Amino acid sequence: MSELFTGLGRMGLFLLRILGAIRPGHGFMRDTAAQVYSIGSRSVSIVAVGGAFVGLVLALQGYRTLSTFGAGSSLGTLLGLTLYRELGPVLAAILFCGRAGSAMAAELGLMRATDQITALSMMAIDPVRKVVAPRFLAGVISLPVLTMVFCAFAILGGYIQGVLVLGLDSGFYWSSLQQSIDLVDDFGQAIVKSIFFGIVTTLIATYSGYHAPPTIEGTSIATTRSVVMGSLMVLFLDFILSATLY
Numbered sequence: 001m002s003e004l005f006t007g008l009g010r011m012g013l014f015l016l017r018i019l020g021a022i023r024p025g026h027g028f029m030r031d032t033a034a035q036v037y038s039i040g041s042r043s044v045s046i047v048a049v050g051g052a053f054v055g056l057v058l059a060l061q062g063y064r065t066l067s068t069f070g071a072g073s074s075l076g077t078l079l080g081l082t083l084y085r086e087l088g089p090v091l092a093a094i095l096f097c098g099r100a101g102s103a104m105a106a107e108l109g110l111m112r113a114t115d116q117i118t119a120l121s122m123m124a125i126d127p128v129r130k131v132v133a134p135r136f137l138a139g140v141i142s143l144p145v146l147t148m149v150f151c152a153f154a155i156l157g158g159y160i161q162g163v164l165v166l167g168l169d170s171g172f173y174w175s176s177l178q179q180s181i182d183l184v185d186d187f188g189q190a191i192v193k194s195i196f197f198g199i200v201t202t203l204i205a206t207y208s209g210y211h212a213p214p215t216i217e218g219t220s221i222a223t224t225r226s227v228v229m230g231s232l233m234v235l236f237l238d239f240i241l242s243a244t245l246y
Contacts, residue, residue: 014207018136021129031134039100039135040142044149050095051088051150055157058082063166075168076177079158083151084186090238092150093197096143097230101205104135105226108209109219117210132206139202140195147194193241200237201230 022028062078111117111131120127155177162168181187205226212222 011203011207014210015203017128018133018203018206021126021133022137023129028129028134031130032137035134035138036142039104039138040145043096043099043142043146046099047092047095047146047150048153050091051153052157054087054091054150055079055083055154055159056161058087058154059158059161059166063162063168072168073172074176075158075162076173076175077180079155080177080181081186083154084181084190086238086242088151088154089147089190089193089197090234092147092194093143093201093234094231095150096139096146096198097201097205097227097234100139100142101201101226101230102223104139104202104205105209105212105223106219108132108135108206109212109222112210112212113214113216113219115214128210132210136202136206139205140198143198143201144191144194147190151190189245192245193238196237196241197234200233204230204233 058079059075062082063072063075066072066074066078108117108131117127117131120130159170159173163170163173208222208226208229209219212218
């Protein structure tokens with residue numbers, strides 16, 4: 001238990017160090033933009049495909065359940081509330097951990113193993129500001145956008161399954177979706193959750209990679225830890241946020 005609190009304390013201090021290193025500048029903004037492309041743009045495809053399949057499955061199972069109660073026309077409501085309140089932010093964050101979080105941990109771990117971080121310190125360049133802070137900021141910026149991409153493709157997948165395959169009326173689908181989703185309670189909650197998830201998952205990934213032992217084995221362990229711990233923290237934080245926001 002003491003090791004757990006010690007690790008949380010070190011991670012908190014690392015977060016404070018990252019926040020202190022975020023200072024606008026030409027080089028910093030350029031590095032952040034490059035990381036937004038590497039972390040965010042290259043994750044769009046996997047998030048979009050994952051969202052589409054989640055929407056297909058939800059529409060198929062949801063319509064079968066709702067039709068037994070004569071409420072098949074409420075499929076849009078089911079999809080909208082489920083995606084924006086829970087599944088959208090959570091699954092997008094888990095996919096983000098698997099794709100971008102592992103990449104950040106591996107990159108920083110290899111930089112540690114090849115003494116690139118030590119070389120930056122010897123050249124009087126803050127390695128946290130140069131290689132960690134841009135990745136952290138890019139992750140926090142990218143995940144809310146990826147969450148919206150996930151939800152959009154999930155709703156599109158639900159439309160294809162519900163309307164084109166199962167024969168649900170298109171007007172019922174879109175009208176029930178529009179009437180059930182509130183800008184603050186649902187859409188806003190998805191944004192708030194995704195911001196917190198972005199902070200936690202990116203912090204775990206950068207911390208694991210930056211403090212990895214300078215070996216190939218240490219890099220692989222840090223990469224695995226970033227995905228496992230990041231995914232578990234997303235689920236834990238989702239429960240805390242859901243209990244708080246409702």
